[in-house]
Amino acid sequence: MEKNRPPIWLLPNLLSLDAPLVAVAWMWMLARALRVEYVHPTAWWVLPAAIWCVYVADRLFDGWSHPDIRESSPRHAFHWRWRWLLVVLVLGIGSACMYQALYVLPRSMFSAGLVAIMLCGLYFLVAFFQGRDVPFVKNFLAGMIFAMGVGIPVNAANASLLVTDFNDVVYAMRNTGLIDAIWNFGWMVIRTLLVIFHQCREMLIFGLLCMMNITAIDLWERAESAPDQETAYGHESTLTFGLIVLAGGSLVFAAMYADEYSKPFYYAVMVAAAVLQGVNHYRDHFSANAQRVLADIALLIPLPIFLVF
Structure with a gap:
């Protein structure tokens, strides 16, 4: 293998394919948890395709706004x-996703998707003005937007997603005024x-789990470049505390709010948080690239929890 050729296990991360795969897996688990038997078939490829476009755009934006990265x-x-090449692919795939959203997917999904797009705009605005500190606000927005993308197709199939959709906005603009x-x-x-x-x-x-996943990578990268062990330990402790709270909160939700169908979903979040903490604790045994892959x-x-319960 050539020296500058990346290992095969790193390719999904380099190609931004890891996040779409995670999205499809959790959409399936959410559908099982909410007892949704039918999700619009187009959503199974539009969701990962749209997420891929956003991730590629985000990394290109980071490369443009922060050349050192x-x-x-x-x-x-x-x-x-x-x-x-990626810009051309994003424009082409993004256009295909927009066509499906306008003419194929249910109107409620399109209207909810507009809200997600609006939050994406806010995300890129925050990313543009972010400083050198750990971008918790940016990561929170990213996690919640990702969760929205996973939740919209399932909620659209499970119940009436919106009381007001975008058609009502257009109708009001044409007939009753801007207000x-x-x-x-x-x-x-x-x-x-x-x-x-x-x-x-x-x-x-x-969404909080996704935020912790993104924040883990940020904190690990900062710990690697930290000038002293005390700073690096502080980054590890911050992540440990967040993951413990998330795992404990998932257990509380499973015990107090979940039925027999949704309990596995909270258990899945708890297991994912525990594995992230395991990677966090033993991260010195892995390279920076391996840490990113293990986080996904x-x-x-x-x-497999949903195959057992």
Whole structure:
């Protein structure tokens, strides 16, 4: 193997295929937890394709706004090297996803997807102005947007996702005025967030797990470059505390709010958090690239739980 050729096990991470795979796996688990027997077939490929586009755009954006990251991160270096091909692919795949959302998927999914796109815009705005500290706000937004993407197709099949959809916004703009259109749009945003994260508590817990997954990689990278052991230990302790709270919260939700169908979902979050903590504790035994791959594997390990329960 050539010296500069990446190992095969790193390719899914370099190609941004790990996040789409995680999304499909957790959408299947969520459908099982909510007893949803039918999810629109198109959603099974539109969701991972859209997530792939967002991840590639994010890494290209990072490479453009922070040139130093092209040297320190193999993922960003790879994306920047192939940036023009990736831009063409993102535009083509993104257009195909938009066509499916407009003309194939249910209108409720399109309306909820607009809310997710709006949050993506907020995410990139925060990313542009972020400093050198650990970007907790950015990671929180990323985790919740990822959870929304997983939850929207399942919630659309499970119940009426929205009281107000985008058609009502357009109708108000054409017939009753701008104020009514803004009101309808605001209610659409609020209703979507309530359905995804309040009525479906599984998505809130999963969003926090995604946040911890992203934050783990950030903290590990900062620990590697920390000037002293005390700073590195502080990063590890911060992550440990967050994962313990997440695992404990999942256990509480499983005991107090979950039925026999949704309990495995909370157990899956708890197992994923425990595996992440295991990687965190023994991270000195792994390379930086292996740590990133293991962080994603931690989110896939709980999948067999739904085959047992």
